[in-house]
Amino acid sequence: MAASLPDQSSTSQPHSSISNPKNEQRTTNNEELAEHVRQGLSRQPKALSSMYFYDEVGSRLFQQIMALPEYYPTRTEFEVLTRHRAAIAQALTPADGQPFHLLELGAGDGLKTKILLRELLAAGTRFAYAPVDISPSALAGLADSLRAELPSLQVEPLTAEYTQALAQLQGQPGRKAVLFLGSNIGNFPPAERQQFLGALAAQLSPDDRLLIGFDLRKDPRQIRAAYDDAQGVTAAFNLNLLTRLNHELGADFDLAAWEHFAEYDPLTGAMRSFLVSRRAQQVHVAALGQRFEFAAWEAIHTENSYKFTLPQIEQLAAAAGLRVQQVFQDEQQWFADVLLAPAE
Known part of the structure; x- marks a missing residue:
């Protein structure tokens, strides 16, 4: 889960127009x-970054989401890493047994990585x-x-942006x-995803390796349910973004x-999440001294996956x-x- 507008100060890279995953609390000013x-x-269309979902309440809600029966990605990748841990470890290790650097981009709490x-x-x-992260704390x-x-x-922690660390x-x-x-690669729009992969590849030497997690296409109903669970936890997680804006910026969003x-589009593989205005309304943001108009059923785009x-x-x-490979x-x-691996 996650999304973002361009923001070079993000603690949860990558940076993209609707992309920025991180299941940890984000501190910002x-x-x-x-x-x-x-x-x-x-x-137009309006968009807010889901990297700002992760205040204290948002982080707690996301922990609940990961435990939901509908939310398969976390436990499924756990299964992959557990099932193939020996083969993955061998694939990451140089054939000559020489020491190497294992870098992780956006490590979070490291829970899955500990398997490897x-x-x-x-x-x-x-x-x-x-x-690797840009947040020293x-x-x-x-x-x-x-x-x-x-x-x-x-x-050996590296405080840097991803390509800088490489x-x-x-x-x-x-x-x-x-x-x-x-x-996390799925949070990029297509053009920015390609740009990001190219930037990573440009920093790799012929013997370097890159292990990326990809959520695969499957029953569209199953994918959609993972982002719109029956208990409403994901809805609360999305709406909490507005609560945060009320608290921190003096906005007056009526939840x-x-x-x-x-909604999931099986043609493009895009899972998108929105906050939708149920009526025509104005929202005042005191910190900006500005009002924003919303038509009835106008949406704010908050996430791609x-x-x-x-x-x-x-x-x-x-x-x-x-x-x-x-x-x-x-x-x-x-x-x-x-x-x-880098192409030969």
Whole structure:
């Protein structure tokens, strides 16, 4: 889940027009948030970034979402990593057994990554784990928890944007094995997704590897249910964005006048979420000294989550100068962690 307008200060990269996944609390200043809202509600169609979903309440709601029976992505990727952990660890490790850097873009709490970290440590593999984020506090918290839980793990946090982190390691010996898990790649619109993959590929040496999580296309009803659960937790999560704007920017959104709407397009693989105005209304945002007009049933776009086919993944990789080496899937073939290498 997630979405965003362009924002170079985001703690949960990547940056895109409707893209920015992170299941952790986002800290920001009111000036940044206010400018984002001014831009997002002045455009047509209107859009707000779901990276701002993750205040304290939003983060708690997202934890509930991940435990819902409808929300399959998290537990399915857990299954993939658990089922194939030995093969994935071997694929990430250089054939000559030399030490390497394991970078993770957007590590979050590292819960899924620990499956691979434990496998690598148990095999006696020589590597350093480098979680990457632009938030020093988020990295410090993750590093402290890893050192306590996996004391033999060499943790080297990198405070940088994604491509900058890869560039920092260009001159160092050894392989870079890069993780981008959680189907975060699906939060990019198509053009920006291709641009992002190309930027990553440009920083990779021939022996480097890239493991990306892709949520695969499946029954459209199942996908839609994952973003519009029967208990209404996802609706509360989406609407909480308006509550946050009321609290932090002095906005006067009447939550009873808004509803969550989610729809999946099986032609494009796009899962989109919206906040829809139930009536014609004006909303005043005190921090901006500005009013915004909404027509009845006008929508604010808050999220994209694209789903993929395996041939589409191969095409994306090829266009970015990458090639698919291995595909690791769950038993039902709902999700794939795909190992990519620079094209020869």
